[in-house]
Amino acid sequence: MQLSFLKKKSTKKTAVIVFTILLFLLVSFLALYQTQFSHGKIWSYLGTSDDRFHMMRIEGLYHSLQRHQFFPFVNMSFMNGFGYIVNVFYSDLLLYPAAFLRLIGFSSAQTLMGYYLLVNFLTFGISFLCFYKISQKYFNSLVFSFVYTLSTYRLHNLLFRHDLGEVGAFIFLPIAMLGIYEIFYGNRKKWWYLTFGMTAIIYSHAISPILVTMLIIIVGLCQFKEIKKHPKRLLSLGWAALCSLLLSAAYFLPMIEQLRHTKFVLTQSNGILPKGATSFFDMSKWSLNNGLGEPNIGIVLFIAAVVIVLSFTKIKDKAIKDFALIGVILLLCSTKVFPWVILNHTPFKVIQYPWRFDMLVTLLLSIVVASDPLHLFNSKLAKSGLIFFTLLFSISASYRLVQGSPLQFVNQSEYNQLEPFSIGAGQEYLPQGTSLSDLQRMPHKPRITAGKAKISQFKQYGTRLSFDFKNAKNAKVDIPIIAYYGFQSTQSEGKVSSLRVDKRNNNLAQVTINGSGKVVVDYFETMTQKVARRISFLSLLIMVAMIFINKLNLVDFGRIEGLRSKE
Numbered sequence: 001m002q003l004s005f006l007k008k009k010s011t012k013k014t015a016v017i018v019f020t021i022l023l024f025l026l027v028s029f030l031a032l033y034q035t036q037f038s039h040g041k042i043w044s045y046l047g048t049s050d051d052r053f054h055m056m057r058i059e060g061l062y063h064s065l066q067r068h069q070f071f072p073f074v075n076m077s078f079m080n081g082f083g084y085i086v087n088v089f090y091s092d093l094l095l096y097p098a099a100f101l102r103l104i105g106f107s108s109a110q111t112l113m114g115y116y117l118l119v120n121f122l123t124f125g126i127s128f129l130c131f132y133k134i135s136q137k138y139f140n141s142l143v144f145s146f147v148y149t150l151s152t153y154r155l156h157n158l159l160f161r162h163d164l165g166e167v168g169a170f171i172f173l174p175i176a177m178l179g180i181y182e183i184f185y186g187n188r189k190k191w192w193y194l195t196f197g198m199t200a201i202i203y204s205h206a207i208s209p210i211l212v213t214m215l216i217i218i219v220g221l222c223q224f225k226e227i228k229k230h231p232k233r234l235l236s237l238g239w240a241a242l243c244s245l246l247l248s249a250a251y252f253l254p255m256i257e258q259l260r261h262t263k264f265v266l267t268q269s270n271g272i273l274p275k276g277a278t279s280f281f282d283m284s285k286w287s288l289n290n291g292l293g294e295p296n297i298g299i300v301l302f303i304a305a306v307v308i309v310l311s312f313t314k315i316k317d318k319a320i321k322d323f324a325l326i327g328v329i330l331l332l333c334s335t336k337v338f339p340w341v342i343l344n345h346t347p348f349k350v351i352q353y354p355w356r357f358d359m360l361v362t363l364l365l366s367i368v369v370a371s372d373p374l375h376l377f378n379s380k381l382a383k384s385g386l387i388f389f390t391l392l393f394s395i396s397a398s399y400r401l402v403q404g405s406p407l408q409f410v411n412q413s414e415y416n417q418l419e420p421f422s423i424g425a426g427q428e429y430l431p432q433g434t435s436l437s438d439l440q441r442m443p444h445k446p447r448i449t450a451g452k453a454k455i456s457q458f459k460q461y462g463t464r465l466s467f468d469f470k471n472a473k474n475a476k477v478d479i480p481i482i483a484y485y486g487f488q489s490t491q492s493e494g495k496v497s498s499l500r501v502d503k504r505n506n507n508l509a510q511v512t513i514n515g516s517g518k519v520v521v522d523y524f525e526t527m528t529q530k531v532a533r534r535i536s537f538l539s540l541l542i543m544v545a546m547i548f549i550n551k552l553n554l555v556d557f558g559r560i561e562g563l564r565s566k567e
Contacts, residue, residue, distance in 0.1 A: 079436075080421075089428070091204070152301075177197070271345055449477070453469050464520070
């Protein structure tokens with residue numbers, strides 16, 4: 001029987017879209033099955049790991065939403081109420097879906113499983129659409145989405161390190177790359193791809209924007225002749241950079257403000273670039289082994305890198321040739337082959353580990369593989385085979401991860417027991433001189449350090465702490481929160497001083513009281529935070545409106561004096 005309805009072009013298009021969505025959903029689940037769903041257990045290093053850190057970030061956001069604090073700056077779930085200002089340095093934007101799952105009753109384990117499914121699906125979908133935007137080839141786009149999303153380095157971050165920040169950046173990296181391509185090789189007027197992609201990366205992971213900026217500079221150098229011939233490409237890049245800064249003002253300005261008022265551990269940390277680099281031999285061995293326990297690019301992309309080196313002169317497309325060359329060079333730079341010691345005391349030290357370049361290597365080499373410049377996968381059967389083996393390698397890698405460390409395969413009930421003092425191995429967002437172990441042993445209540453007073457009715461609700469006092473005589477009271485800039489005692493009753501920092505006692509908040517009254521300490525959004533939030537929000541509204549006006553041809557910007565294009 002002939003299915004005549006499938007002959008209609010619109011029906012075929014709908015069928016392909018539905019098939020692709022279902023395929024991405026299925027593969028998103030299969031990639032996670034061994035480590036997140038099998039036997040009702042989750043594979044994870046518990047304790048002071050990235051997993052515990054990011055789950056506490058989700059838990060803190062969830063608790064803030066319960067208190068109707070929709071944009072918290074201090075995560076009060078960390079350290080059992082002492083608070084951790086991680087929100088200012090590590091945006092919560094991508095964690096809202098996970099926090100919503102907690103709000104509707106999901107446990108931490110169930111939230112992780114649901115959130116990882118969403119992250120995988122979004123990475124599949126966005127990477128597919130970005131590649132299809134340029135290639136207009138369905139199977140090539142499918143190859144890119146599989147090779148990129150199921151890449152070993154990405155799965156290493158997702159399943160082994162549980163680094164939600166870098167995994168989030170992977171979602172938007174193809175959008176930024178699409179913008180880079182358009183600015184330097186395609187239609188420069190589509191610079192807004194880079195704007196939105198870069199902004200989303202900024203709100204996902206603090207280090208990834210630095211890597212993307214380096215990539216932009218390298219691509220610009222590769223296209224020097226084109227830029228010299230068409231300098232307006234630099235103008236488009238400037239517009240993208242300016243708009244990204246405006247959209248991310250709500251992130252950068254509050255962070256800079258905190259750094260101006262407080263000396264944090266992160267500002268004094270020593271560079272570890274030479275120690276963090278791996279040898280070329282180890283990188284090659286780990287990649288060919290296609291394991292998730294160590295940072296590597298995996299067997300598919302490693303073979304691609306070797307083929308590129310052997311056949312580089314045969315690649316004709318300028319963009320693909322540049323991406324291939326940059327990918328191979330960055331792969332070498334991710335190892336000890338590059339003398340990282342010379343950059344260890346420069347701003348580049350914030351990268352921490354040179355193998356972070358594997359993120360860019362994964363993106364660039366995935367583009368080369370999917371573009372197939374050497375015509376190694378001409379037929380649909382060959383492309384389907386590559387897709388199948390990519391999926392097979394990812395499932396095999398996750399299976400070997402679980403089998404190699406079976407003790408890390410924990411029950412959901414055990415996983416649900418979070419670690420409030422898991423603030424990250426570097427403890428970067430603690431003020432200098434703060435001892436995490438001291439805070440862990442310290443009773444969570446006000447303590448009189450000098451003078452006399454009687455304290456009662458201590459309460460804490462998120463960032464708001466209060467207690468009554470009487471018969472106080474120049475009593476200095478340490479309050480059980482870290483005195484980050486923004487905490488104030490202005491709502492107190494009676495003779496209560498302004499809040500200060502007790503640097504002798506783990507940078508806790510301190511007030512001086514006299515007589516009788518009530519101390520109320522709370523975090524108040526600073527003027528910088530208010531202004532920055534409004535700048536970013538208004539910039540977003542204006543940019544979206546401009547894009548829609550341009551798409552609908554409501555205004556011909558080319559006819560406006562001063563905006564007329566001469567190209």
